[in-house]
Amino acid sequence: MSDFKVTIRSRDNNIHVLELKGYLDAHTTPALEDSFQKMLNEKKYRLIVNCKELSYISSAGLGVFMAFIEDVRANDGDIKMSDMSPKVFNIFDLLGFPMLYDIVPAEEEAAKKFDMTK
Amino acid sequence: MAAKQTYKSSLSIPSQTERLNDVREFVSGLARVHGFAEDDINKIAIAVDEACTNIIKHGYNFAPDKKIDVEIVRRGNDFEIVISDKGKQFDASAIQTPDMKDYLEHYRRGGLGVYLMKRIMDKVEFNLLSDRNVLRMTKTLN
Numbered sequence: 440m441s442d443f444k445v446t447i448r449s450r451d452n453n454i455h456v457l458e459l460k461g462y463l464d465a466h467t468t469p470a471l472e473d474s475f476q477k478m479l480n481e482k483k484y485r486l487i488v489n490c491k492e493l494s495y496i497s498s499a500g501l502g503v504f505m506a507f508i509e510d511v512r513a514n515d516g517d518i519k520m521s522d523m524s525p526k527v528f529n530i531f532d533l534l535g536f537p538m539l540y541d542i543v544p545a546e547e548e549a550a551k552k553f554d555m556t557k
Numbered sequence: 558m559a560a561k562q563t564y565k566s567s568l569s570i571p572s573q574t575e576r577l578n579d580v581r582e583f584v585s586g587l588a589r590v591h592g593f594a595e596d597d598i599n600k601i602a603i604a605v606d607e608a609c610t611n612i613i614k615h616g617y618n619f620a621p622d623k624k625i626d627v628e629i630v631r632r633g634n635d636f637e638i639v640i641s642d643k644g645k646q647f648d649a650s651a652i653q654t655p656d657m658k659d660y661l662e663h664y665r666r667g668g669l670g671v672y673l674m675k676r677i678m679d680k681v682e683f684n685l686l687s688d689r690n691v692l693r694m695t696k697t698l699n
Contacts, residue, residue, distance in 0.1 A: 538661055
């Protein structure tokens, strides 16, 4: 069975970080959907997804980001992504996701981008 | 003369998303043994994952007790993956290539599996036989 885990932590400036670990596929996407939904329910809209330990993503996983980005941005927030391995970035890149999402090398950089907007 | 067939291996899984990892490990392991680089191994695993996910979702409508057959055939430098199912007939011609700019701008969801498979494999062919769907994907070793 695929192993996947989301750990949520907070940073200064009302930023919340979702750390992804393992394999994100059609079986494991509910865990990420639940985490984004929790953030929305708690009105937390400044989100960084740290992909440092994300080993794998399929289109089912990419679909989760598409499902929440509109609501997050409608509330003046954003979903920024950081620390992707080249293997995972390659899949986002193949589908043109860098056009829509801020994907940066390190979490600190994502946090700074939020700082600039507030 | 037909290319010499050098290798064949197969795996059957029940139509359950929790088995996707097993299929990925099966094809990745063989792709590695056959000399693919890590980037290509990942792409092959994704293509197979996308195909099986589509079958589980659309072909079998999440019925968990159906079967998906995955066969790997190595012919010369071609690494061929043949995936068969007996679910709802899949008409690949009905699948349109998404305009990714429009897709992203309008926050669309889903429908990227076949597109991704076509982007990352060298050849993707869908065949509707009388009793099953057969998908054949090929990656060529450079």
